[in-house]
Amino acid sequence: MKQQPIGVFDSGYGGLTILKAFIDTLPQYDYLYLGDNARSPYGPRSFETVYRYTLQCVKWLFAQNCPLVILACNTASAKALRTIQQVDLPLINPQNRVLGVIRPTTEKMGALTATKEVGILATAGTVLSGSYLIETEKFYPDVKVYQEACPMWVPLVENNEYESSGADYFVEKNVNNLLAKGEHIDTVLLACTHYPLLKNKIKKYLPPEVNLLSQGEIVANSLVDYFKRHPEMESRCSKQGVVKFYTTDSTGDFDDHAATFFGKSIHSEHVSIE
Numbered sequence: 001m002k003q004q005p006i007g008v009f010d011s012g013y014g015g016l017t018i019l020k021a022f023i024d025t026l027p028q029y030d031y032l033y034l035g036d037n038a039r040s041p042y043g044p045r046s047f048e049t050v051y052r053y054t055l056q057c058v059k060w061l062f063a064q065n066c067p068l069v070i071l072a073c074n075t076a077s078a079k080a081l082r083t084i085q086q087v088d089l090p091l092i093n094p095q096n097r098v099l100g101v102i103r104p105t106t107e108k109m110g111a112l113t114a115t116k117e118v119g120i121l122a123t124a125g126t127v128l129s130g131s132y133l134i135e136t137e138k139f140y141p142d143v144k145v146y147q148e149a150c151p152m153w154v155p156l157v158e159n160n161e162y163e164s165s166g167a168d169y170f171v172e173k174n175v176n177n178l179l180a181k182g183e184h185i186d187t188v189l190l191a192c193t194h195y196p197l198l199k200n201k202i203k204k205y206l207p208p209e210v211n212l213l214s215q216g217e218i219v220a221n222s223l224v225d226y227f228k229r230h231p232e233m234e235s236r237c238s239k240q241g242v243v244k245f246y247t248t249d250s251t252g253d254f255d256d257h258a259a260t261f262f263g264k265s266i267h268s269e270h271v272s273i274e
Contacts, residue, residue: 003238005030007066009057012040013158013254014193015072016261018101021216022070023243025224030238032066036273037249041154042075043123050125054080055088056273058098067236070223071100074122074191074215078102078129097233102131104222105189105215110140112211115184117144121174121202122191124149132191146185148178150192157194158257162201171198175205187211197260246271 008019012035019033036042036057042050054076061069071077077100084098109118120132127149136145152170156162179185188210190196196214203212227234245268247254258266 003236004065004067005032005242005244006237007031007058007061007064007069008033008072009054009061009069009076010035010071010073010193011042011053011075012037013257013261014154016258017193017196017214017216018070018072018219019243020262021220022223025217025220027241028239030240030242031244032061032064033243033245034061034271035245035247035249035254035268037247037254038273039248041123042073042079043125043151043154045075045125047079047129050075050079051083053273055084058084058088059092060271060273062093062096067096068233069096069098070219071098072193072219074101074126074131074193075129076100078126078131097230099223099226101193101215101219102135102191105191105213105218106132106135107139107222108218109187109189109213110136110143112213113143113187115186116140116142117146117182117184117186119178119182119185119188120145120147120191121150121153121178121188121195122147123154124151126191132189144182146178146181148174148181150174150195153198154192154194157197157260160260162197167198168201168204171201172205175202179206185210187213190214194261245269248273 039053058069081100127147133145136143156167245266247268251268251270254268
């Protein structure tokens with residue numbers, strides 16, 4: 001069977017932090033990144049809309065011959081992944097696979113906590129989906145999960161204000177809100193791919209003994225494990241170290257923002273998704 005690139009999808013730029021971790025951990029593979037910037041943010045949108053948009057993008061990545069697609073987006077993973085896996089994939093291509101970011105990070109979070117109290121900092125959409133509550137209950141039923149929606153964090157990052165003093169106000173407010181919900185929280189997950197850019201500020205307002213987790217390295221290590229368990233999929237993924245970037249919006253705007261998340265300049269191509 002012909003080898004092909006790994007598809008990485010996000011509603012915008014944040015998934016580039018996941019892609020960067022993939023490349024750092026598994027540099028030999030080819031990757032195709034798609035950002036649906038024309039329709040982002042996904043966070044405030046309904047389940048049906050997020051599902052429809054995500055499915056369209058997954059189908060586009062399949063059409064580019066990606067046998068494996070990673071939803072590097074918490075909102076898409078929360079609102080669309082299960083339906084795509086259970087309903088759509090068997091009809092589209094039962095040999096392909098679609099994976100998300102919630103399960104591997106939940107497993108890591110549950111394994112780390114000693115107090116059995118964990119915190120989630122996320123978008124409103126991810127919080128409302130209850131996905132982290134569901135996954136934690138499934139694997140760690142004795143762990144209590146506290147959630148805090150942080151609606152201002154993504155705009156702060158995307159408007160390059162994440163290092164400003166104004167960002168401190170919102171970060172401190174949301175972190176304090178979270179800590180007030182559970183006095184024994186010892187592990188906090190940044191459940192949005194934009195949030196690692198605020199990590200230094202978040203650490204300022206967390207007790208030093210609290211574990212602060214971002215998803216990139218966790219999801220990358222999970223992919224390593226997935227390939228060990230599924231050599232039939234690993235053998236289908238091409239290995240020339242080629243990375244391509246696509247966006248549904250302005251390529252100039254995407255390229256300008258991408259360096260902030262990816263760590264270096266890139267060149268993207270425009271694509272229309274319907």
